[in-house]
Amino acid sequence: MKNNLSNKVILLTGGATGIGRDCALAYAREGAVVGIVDRNFEEARKTATEAGNNSFAIEADVSNGHAIELAVKALLDRFGRIDAIHNNAGIVGPSRPLHETSEAEWDELQNINLKSVYWTTKYGFEALVASKGTILNTASMVGLLGQQDHAAYVATKGGMISLTKAMAADYGKHGIRVNAVCPAIVWTPMLERWADSQSDPDATRQLFNEMSLLGYTPHGDVISDTAVFLLSDQSRFITGCILPVSGGAEIGYKR
Numbered sequence: 001m002k003n004n005l006s007n008k009v010i011l012l013t014g015g016a017t018g019i020g021r022d023c024a025l026a027y028a029r030e031g032a033v034v035g036i037v038d039r040n041f042e043e044a045r046k047t048a049t050e051a052g053n054n055s056f057a058i059e060a061d062v063s064n065g066h067a068i069e070l071a072v073k074a075l076l077d078r079f080g081r082i083d084a085i086h087n088n089a090g091i092v093g094p095s096r097p098l099h100e101t102s103e104a105e106w107d108e109l110q111n112i113n114l115k116s117v118y119w120t121t122k123y124g125f126e127a128l129v130a131s132k133g134t135i136l137n138t139a140s141m142v143g144l145l146g147q148q149d150h151a152a153y154v155a156t157k158g159g160m161i162s163l164t165k166a167m168a169a170d171y172g173k174h175g176i177r178v179n180a181v182c183p184a185i186v187w188t189p190m191l192e193r194w195a196d197s198q199s200d201p202d203a204t205r206q207l208f209n210e211m212s213l214l215g216y217t218p219h220g221d222v223i224s225d226t227a228v229f230l231l232s233d234q235s236r237f238i239t240g241c242i243l244p245v246s247g248g249a250e251i252g253y254k255r
């Protein structure tokens, strides 16, 4: 443990599995208490137990404003402060162009992936002002680059990237930093499900490996290492930053 997050209290959404789970474990290893807000309570509880350091699970759907209000209150009641909010919960949605996306699919994606940032900010803001805290958003490279057949998902991540910049501009005067991390392809339960849903899952997996300049698809630790940095005082002069953690996938003309 390097104690980069010693005694910090972190509200992390979507921390039960995948990238969020890796972040929860890394934050606790670095000395933080993590409130894991997730609709998958059983897995969130397992992750909180594994993380230790007084971390605990809160059952909540991030698209439900009242549930987020209660989650923020639960952290404040227990620890009296919140130093960071990491908006990580997300769903990937249908593999379809926009005109084939149903209104229900569009609304669900917007509510979970994007409106959730509104709720955590609305209810967590005062606590972050008091702590001069930090917000971190898990966006995606597709929010910068676009992606075929995922317009509704891409819109949520593009929105999150724009929000990150706008919130950084508004909240700097309060000493609150706001940044986003952009994974390209990371092995998680979400990505496994998505690969399996494609017409040729093996070819899809091969394509993933070829996307990065480094020739492999990583696991969530590459994101959690970055997230620890962006929540720690080591990044104290970094705000409004949209950071690719992509193995250089965005560099074109590879061959």
Ligand SMILES: NC(=O)c1ccc[n+]([C@@H]2O[C@H](COP(=O)([O-])OP(=O)(O)OC[C@H]3O[C@@H](n4cnc5c(N)ncnc54)[C@H](O)[C@@H]3O)[C@@H](O)[C@H]2O)c1
Binding pocket: 013, 014, 015, 016, 017, 018, 019, 020, 037, 038, 039, 040, 060, 061, 062, 063, 088, 089, 090, 091, 092, 112, 138, 139, 140, 141, 182, 183, 184, 185, 186, 187, 188, 189, 190, 191
């Ligand atoms: N895996 C990748 O390659 C990749 C790439 C780019 C961006 N991302 C982003 O990273 C984040 C995490 O994705 P992951 O791959 O770890 O997925 P995952 O499915 O493994 O984990 C997502 C977590 O969010 C929780 N969650 C989903 N909807 C929720 C809701 N409404 N309320 C509360 N919790 C909810 C799930 O229960 C789960 O614990 C997402 O925002 C995703 O868009 C992932």
